[in-house]
Amino acid sequence: MSKQPGxxxxxxxxxxxxGITSVAGGLISPAGLTSAIAAEGDVKGPGETPIxxxxxxxxxxLNVEPRVTLLDAxxxxxxxxxxxxxxxxxxxxxxxxxxxxxxxxxCSMLAVEAEGREVTTIEGIGTPQRMxxxxxxxxxxxxxxxxxxxxxxxxxxTAFVRANPKAxxxxxxxxxxxxxxxxxxYAGMIxxxxxxxxxxxxx
Amino acid sequence: MPKxxxxxxxxxxxxxKPIDRADGPAKATGTAKYSYDINRPNMLWxxxxxxxxxxxxxxxxxxSAAEKLEGVKGVWKDEAAKEVNYVGQIVAAxxxxxxxxxxxxVSLVKVNYNPLEHQVVDSDPELFKGDPNKRDQGNVDExxxxxxxxxxxxxxxxxxxxxxxxxxxxxxxxxxxxxYVWPSTQNVSGYADRGxxxxxxxxxxKIHVDCQYMGGGFGSKFNPGKWGTISAALAKQTGRPxxxxxxxxxxxMIAGNRPSGFSKIKVGxxxxxxxxxxxxxxxxxxxxxxxxxxxxxxxxxxxxNQRRIVKRIQTNRGPAQAWRAPRHPQNCYLTLAxxxxxxxxxxMDELEFFTKNLDLTARPDVYKEELEIAARLxxxxxxxxxxxxxxxxxxxxxxxxxxxTWGGLGHDSECDVTVSPxxxxxxxxxxxxxxxxxxxxxxxxxxxxxxxxLDAVKVQIGKNEFPRSGGSGGSTTxxxxxTSSRLAATAxxxxxxxxxxxxxxxxAENLEAAGGAIRQVDKPSNRISxxxxxxxxxxxxxxxxxxxxxNEGKAKGFTNEGVGxxxxxxxxxxxxxxxxxxxxxxxxxxxxxxVNLKLTESQVYGALxxxxxxxxxxxxxxxxxxxxxxNADMEFYRLAGIKDIGLLKVxxxxxxxxxxxxxxxxxxxxxxxxxxxxxxxxxxxxxxRVPSLPLTPDRIIxxxxxxxxxx
Numbered sequence: 001m002s003k004q005p006g007x008x009x010x011x012x013x014x015x016x017x018x019g020i021t022s023v024a025g026g027l028i029s030p031a032g033l034t035s036a037i038a039a040e041g042d043v044k045g046p047g048e049t050p051i052x053x054x055x056x057x058x059x060x061x062l063n064v065e066p067r068v069t070l071l072d073a074x075x076x077x078x079x080x081x082x083x084x085x086x087x088x089x090x091x092x093x094x095x096x097x098x099x100x101x102x103x104x105x106x107c108s109m110l111a112v113e114a115e116g117r118e119v120t121t122i123e124g125i126g127t128p129q130r131m132x133x134x135x136x137x138x139x140x141x142x143x144x145x146x147x148x149x150x151x152x153x154x155x156x157x158t159a160f161v162r163a164n165p166k167a168x169x170x171x172x173x174x175x176x177x178x179x180x181x182x183x184x185x186y187a188g189m190i191x192x193x194x195x196x197x198x199x200x201x202x203x
Numbered sequence: 204m205p206k207x208x209x210x211x212x213x214x215x216x217x218x219x220k221p222i223d224r225a226d227g228p229a230k231a232t233g234t235a236k237y238s239y240d241i242n243r244p245n246m247l248w249x250x251x252x253x254x255x256x257x258x259x260x261x262x263x264x265x266x267s268a269a270e271k272l273e274g275v276k277g278v279w280k281d282e283a284a285k286e287v288n289y290v291g292q293i294v295a296a297x298x299x300x301x302x303x304x305x306x307x308x309v310s311l312v313k314v315n316y317n318p319l320e321h322q323v324v325d326s327d328p329e330l331f332k333g334d335p336n337k338r339d340q341g342n343v344d345e346x347x348x349x350x351x352x353x354x355x356x357x358x359x360x361x362x363x364x365x366x367x368x369x370x371x372x373x374x375x376x377x378x379x380x381x382x383y384v385w386p387s388t389q390n391v392s393g394y395a396d397r398g399x400x401x402x403x404x405x406x407x408x409k410i411h412v413d414c415q416y417m418g419g420g421f422g423s424k425f426n427p428g429k430w431g432t433i434s435a436a437l438a439k440q441t442g443r444p445x446x447x448x449x450x451x452x453x454x455x456m457i458a459g460n461r462p463s464g465f466s467k468i469k470v471g472x473x474x475x476x477x478x479x480x481x482x483x484x485x486x487x488x489x490x491x492x493x494x495x496x497x498x499x500x501x502x503x504x505x506x507x508n509q510r511r512i513v514k515r516i517q518t519n520r521g522p523a524q525a526w527r528a529p530r531h532p533q534n535c536y537l538t539l540a541x542x543x544x545x546x547x548x549x550x551m552d553e554l555e556f557f558t559k560n561l562d563l564t565a566r567p568d569v570y571k572e573e574l575e576i577a578a579r580l581x582x583x584x585x586x587x588x589x590x591x592x593x594x595x596x597x598x599x600x601x602x603x604x605x606x607x608t609w610g611g612l613g614h615d616s617e618c619d620v621t622v623s624p625x626x627x628x629x630x631x632x633x634x635x636x637x638x639x640x641x642x643x644x645x646x647x648x649x650x651x652x653x654x655x656x657l658d659a660v661k662v663q664i665g666k667n668e669f670p671r672s673g674g675s676g677g678s679t680t681x682x683x684x685x686t687s688s689r690l691a692a693t694a695x696x697x698x699x700x701x702x703x704x705x706x707x708x709x710x711a712e713n714l715e716a717a718g719g720a721i722r723q724v725d726k727p728s729n730r731i732s733x734x735x736x737x738x739x740x741x742x743x744x745x746x747x748x749x750x751x752x753x754n755e756g757k758a759k760g761f762t763n764e765g766v767g768x769x770x771x772x773x774x775x776x777x778x779x780x781x782x783x784x785x786x787x788x789x790x791x792x793x794x795x796x797x798v799n800l801k802l803t804e805s806q807v808y809g810a811l812x813x814x815x816x817x818x819x820x821x822x823x824x825x826x827x828x829x830x831x832x833x834n835a836d837m838e839f840y841r842l843a844g845i846k847d848i849g850l851l852k853v854x855x856x857x858x859x860x861x862x863x864x865x866x867x868x869x870x871x872x873x874x875x876x877x878x879x880x881x882x883x884x885x886x887x888x889x890x891x892r893v894p895s896l897p898l899t900p901d902r903i904i905x906x907x908x909x910x911x912x913x914x
Contacts, residue, residue, distance in 0.1 A: 067303055076248075076302060081240035082233025084418070086368045087451050087837040094368060122233030131228060139227035142805045146638030147230030148368040148418030154231055173846045180837065182368050182419050183638055184812025186845040188805065 044112045051115050055080065056124030064111045070104075071095045073111035074121060082122035082151040086180075093179030094152040097121045103159040103178075122151035125158055134158045137192035145183035153179050157193045167197040204700065204712045207693040208760065209796055210651070212862065216717075217651040219862075221801035225643040225662070226416075226636065235416045238387040241374045243444035247276055249437050250305040251430070252295035252312045253453065254287035257321035257519035257830025261285055261294060261314065269297050269311040274304035277441040279433050287316070288491050289519050290831045291456035293429050298437045298445050321519040323825040325463045325488035326359060331514035335484075336497075341508030346480035350471030354545040357467050359895035360533040360878065362488065363821040365459035365526060366840065369418020372430045372448030375438040381409040382438070386431060387448070388412070389420035390674030392633035392667050394427060402432035403439045412667040420637055422525030423459030425674050430458075452835040459524035460823060462489035464496040464533030465895075468541040471508075476551050476559050478542065481506045485537065486514035489523030496530035501538035502606050505563040519830050520823075525676060527810075528609060528871035532817070532878055536896060539605045539879035544892055547590040553604050553883065554578055554587070569767040570606055573791040573856065577604075580789045580852050581771045591890025597779040599890075600786070603883025605876035606769045611794065611868035613682020613762030614673030616751045620649060620691040622699060623744040626734035628653060629661045630691065634672035634684050636664060639870060640802035641680055645688045647798060652692035654716030655733060670748060678794075678868025682762030683751055685798050685866045689761070690749025698747060702739040703731055756865075763865040768792040768872045770811070772880040773849075776888045778907060781900030783819055783885055785849035788877070793856035795867035800855065807853045807873040814877020816843040820897050 045066035053060045055078065062077045071088075074080040074097070083106055086094035090108040097106045098120040126132040131139070134157045144150040153176065160175040161167065167175065172193045181189075210218065229235040252264075266278045277298035284294050295312050299305040324330060347353060373386035382405040388394050395410035403410075417424065427435075434447035449458055464487040471480035481503075487495030493515030500506055526532075546556035558574060561567040578584065583602060592599035618632045630649045636642045642662050650660045663669060673683055700711040703721055707714065707729055715724050722730035756762040773787040790807050797803050820841040824833045834840040878896050885903070886892045891910040893902050 065301075065303060072302060075240070076242070079242050081236065081242070084237075084368070085239070089451075089836065089838075091837040092368070126232050128228035128232050128234060131232060135228070135231040138231040139223055142224055142227070142801055144224070144227065144230050144638070145805060145809055146368070146419045147226075147235055147416065148237060150230050151233035154233075176845045180368075180842045180844060182366060182421075182813070182842060184809030184816075184843075185805070186812055186843075186848050187808040187851050189845060 049112070051112055053111065053114055053119060054117065055119045056121060066110065066112050068111045069107050070097070070109045070111045070114045071106035074106060080121050080123055084148055084151060091180070093156055094149050096152040096155040096179065098155060098159050103156045122155050125155065132158060134161055134193065134196040137196040141188040141192040141195065143185050143188035143192040145185055149179060149181040153181070153189060157196065161193065161197050165197055167194065169194055205693055205696050205715055207690050209865065215651060217647040217657060218798055219800060222643060222647060222657065222799055224640055224802060225646055237369055237416045237418050238373055238385045238414060239369050239418070239448050241385040241446070243374060243376055246374070246444040246446055247298040247300060247437070247441060248302040248305040249296050249298040249434055249445050249447035250309045251293045251433065251453070252309050252314065254290060254292045254294060254316065256287060256316050256318050257290050257323060258319045259287050259316035260319060261287060262317055263315045264295050265313040266295060268313065269308040272304065272308050272311060274300040275308045276300065276443065277437045279436055289457070289521050291453055291521055293433070296433045296437065296447070298441055321830045323518050323520055323830045324827050325362065325516045325518050326465055328484065328486045328514050330516050331486060336513040338511045343480055343482055343508045343510045346508035347469065347471045350479055351474035352472050352545065352548055353469065354541065354548045355469045356541055356544050356892060357894050358537045358540050359465040360463060360536050361822040361896065362463045362520065363461045363817050364455045364823050364840065365421045365423040365524065366455060366842065367419035367421065367423065370449040370451065370454040371424060371428055371458040373427070373434055374444060374446045375403070375434040376444035377403060377405065377438050381405065381411065382435065383411045383413070384435070385413050386427065387417045388414050388424050389417065389635055389637055389676065390425040391635045391665055392671040393674055395667055396426060398432055399427040399435055403435035413665060414635055415665045417635065417637060421527050422529065422676055425676065451837065455835040455840055456832050457521040459526065460490060460521050461526035462495055462523045462533070463487035464537055466499065466537040468537065470541050470545040472545055472549065474549070476546070476549055476556050478503065478506050478545065478560050478563060480508040482510040483537070484512040484514070486516055488516040488518040488520065490520045491517055492523065493517040496533040498530050498534040499538060501531070501534040502608055503538065503542065503560060503563040520825065527813070527874045531607060531609065531871070531875040535605060535607050535875050536878040536882060540882050540892065543603065543883040543886065547886070550589060552587060553887065554583060557604055557606065564606070565608065565765065566767045569793060570769060573767060573769040576854055577769050577771045577789045577791045580854060581773055581787060583771065586773065590887055592888050597777050598775050599778055599888040600773070600775045601884045601886070601888025603772045603880045603885070603887055604769065605879035605883065606767065607872060607875035609678060609766055609872040609875065610764040611678040611682065611766055611872070612753055612764035613686050613751060613756050613866060614679035615753060616672040616683035616687035617670035618684065618687035618691040618749045619670050619746050620688070620695045620749070621744050621746040622695045622737055622740065624737055624740045624742060626737040628655065628659055629663065630688055631663045631669040632672050632684055632687065633667050633669040634664050634680060635675055637675050639680065639806060640799055641684060643802060644681060644798045645684055648685050648688045649692040652689055652716070653696055653733070654718055654720065678870040678872065681798060681868050682756065682866045686751035686756045686761040687749040690751060691747050694747035694749060695745060698745050699736050699740065703736045706739065707731060760865045763795050763867050766793050766867055766872050768876065770876040770880040772877070772884040774881060774884040774888055776885055776903060778889055781903035783898050783903065785815055785847065785881070787850045787852070788815070788880070789852045790873050791854045791856065792869070792873050793861050794869040794872070795864040796862045797855060797857060798866060803855060803869050804853050806869045808851055810873035811851050811877060812843055812848055814874050815848055815881065818878045818881040818896055818898060819843070822897050
């Protein structure tokens with residue numbers, strides 16, 4: 001599968017995704033869909049299909065049904081449980097991973113779509129012994145409580161800081177608007193991300 | 204001999220300090236394993252079958268088609284299910300080799316229902332039939348007759364949900380006649396109850412509970428619940444580990460609701476602003492049990508003449524669970540909104556009015572001091588105006604005040620501190636860290652007590668094999684675990700002192716721990732390093748237990764109860780769109796002796812944000828016709844985002860009069876006031892009361908239209 005620009009769905013990817021899941025039933029005639037995909041070649045499924053994911057710099061081979069999301073592939077097949085499953089429909093950002101440099105909701109991308117792309121999860125961003133600047137700032141400013149939303153926020157913030165190295169408070173508020181926290185850690189988070197953008201948490 | 208009592212300020216090395224969260228790096232790097240993250244070898248996924256009807260007779264459950272699906276390994280049916288009482292009620296479950304197959308199998312289970320009449324509306328008091336619960340105090344009718352000013356109004360707070368980001372559920376595994384469970388719980392020591400034991404056929408003493416990290420509970424995660432017992436039953440049936448965590452829609456529908464509270468209130472006051480009479484009729488729902496929050500009047504509970512009527516509205520909705528400070532946020536909003544409206548009727552400033560009536564509360568001096576600080580922090584006197592911002596244009600700005608109270612006495616807790624001959628130290632407690640910082644504060648207390656650096660102490664929590672400790676509810680954890688760990692560490696220290704006293708040529712009574720050494724109190728140069736002192740213990744480690752009980756902990760001053768807090772909100776409202784913007788919010792709070800200032804402030808910031816969320820956005824919307832929750836997702840059940848919170852200021856009361864009260868919990872108190880403070884600020888801005896939370900644009904516009912302020 002060729003590397004696609006941007007993030008998220010292509011029309012082709014979308015058709016392939018829904019084509020072999022039960023949600024397509026009744027919406028699109030299966031026969032018509034099959035021929036549409038066949039015309040483009042590269043049919044996945046039904047049933048499990050072998051794929052190779054490029055995750056955190058490693059090639060990982062696994063078998064998934066085409067209906068499996070990238071999030072479920074990471075969590076349930078590769079035991080990469082840093083990205084969390086919360087809303088499971090692209091609202092809360094707890095499942096955020098970086099795909100080809102951009103933050104993506106991994107609950108809203110199919111695993112088969114992620115083939116040929118560079119996927120970075122929270123596990124590939126830093127470790128407790130070697131945290132990146134965002135992670136250090138999250139600890140310093142206590143931008144976490146229960147911590148369940150934290151991996152998604154840290155991942156989104158890492159991508160944000162790389163793209164906006166001198167972000168203001170207002171830019172941080174806008175840039176992290178795609179993630180939600182229930183414990184209410186936003187006050188520390190704003191300070192943390194502004195600090196990380198300045199490279200200020202190296203201490 | 205070192206004493207267990209809390210050290211004076213100048214002697215505290217770690218207690219009270221703003222120390223980073225011990226598990227911060229684990230959480231920030233995604234290495235912290237939550238119950239949802241536990242993947243066991245050969246594990247099955249379970250999904251539940253739930254009722255689409257709010258009320259129905261169950262005529263039969265047919266799982267045969269699901270059982271034939273390849274990959275399905277187990278099926279559970281509620282054999283006793285005769286009737287379902289709310290949408291989402293669990294009637295069956297399946298376990299399969301993948302999550303996707305389990306989801307598909309659920310759709311193949313056929314349940315026959317005979318729908319019955321249902322009722323999900325909770326806002327109409329006429330739905331209550333029978334004799335309401337009545338309480339009268341003083342002479343209410345006479346007091347209203349004599350009042351110079353009388354205000355009447357209706358107010359409401361709808362049902363909201365907990366919306367824990369980690370859903371309810373667990374992983375269960377049975378091996379060699381013992382069961383291992385990894386639940387998402389706030390009650391590690393008490394989790395393995397009889398229901399869980401019976402579901403798996405495993406005695407309670409053979410159930411091993413392990414919860415190292417959990418993604419939010421807020422009062423809703425004390426017991427295994429049906430999701431716990433079903434996963435245990437399926438683990439027994441299949442002989443394989445089973446993971447069952449609720450999907451998001453069910454998490455919102457059935458895993459915890461906060462009861463609604465509606466009220467018709469009448470307040471009588473003198474013309475100089477003293478409240479003399481308060482009458483409230485309160486109703487609402489907690490699902491089938493009905494009970495509305497009934498602490499009326501709230502905080503100002505010494506109003507001399509009071510009448511309270513309580514009506515339970517039974518509804519076919521998911522069951523209620525304790526939600527941070529049960530009953531308080533609703534009753535705070537209902538009472539404080541009515542009182543602020545009384546101030547407005549008197550054309551009196553809200554701060555002056557509340558201050559004038561503080562003698563009707565339990566802690567007038569604390570509230571007075573806190574109100575002064577809050578007013579200063581928000582620049583109250585520069586910003587204040589009588590109700591209705593007269594500034595031209597569509598943006599109206601206003602201030603609103605609220606006050607609240609909570610208990611927070613430390614629960615029963617036991618802690619073992621083990622000191623090894625090499626000087627290493629370990630503390631074990633069967634408690635849990637909900638994100639409040641429990642791990643961190645235990646480490647602080649033990650290290651401070653032993654005169655050691657923080658990282659010299661290893662803390663183990665989250666397992667029921669450790670000394671038992673209470674569930675984390677009602678802001679009781681910090682008072683409990685800080686006391687039990689202090690007692691255990693002091694006992695261990697005394698044992699070490701005994702072992703080296705002779706060597707130092709003195710008695711244990713004349714020794715203390717400081718700076719990594721045991722030294723003579725009146726001659727600090729006579730000392731021995733901690734490591735060398737511990738070598739004197741011989742070859743065996745020593746373990747000492749600290750036992751904290753509620754009564755003794757309070758009597759001896761380790762923990763206490765009864766705190767006061769005040770909050771002031773500063774909002775802007777666009778009267779053309781009805782959108783409320785939070786400019787600033789100030790919280791001033793006491794909680795006795797603060798063990799970790801940084802994490803305490805985090806709790807208060809978090810409570811403010813959770814409060815802003817229920818004040819402005821949260822409501823479980825039910826369709827009367829189908830009985831279904833219409834927003835069981837996170838698009839339309841809205842949580843505040845990072846853009847929605849404004850500038851937050853937190854001020855903790857410390858020092859004399861506060862530190863000397865002992866340790867008191869902080870989880871509940873600051874989440875109580877935001878609804879009332881923000882509601883009062885909106886009324887102060889736009890000149891009319893928006894009766895019910897959340898303060899959504901449609902409610903703002905409707906209230907303005909009703910009052911004729913806009914057409």
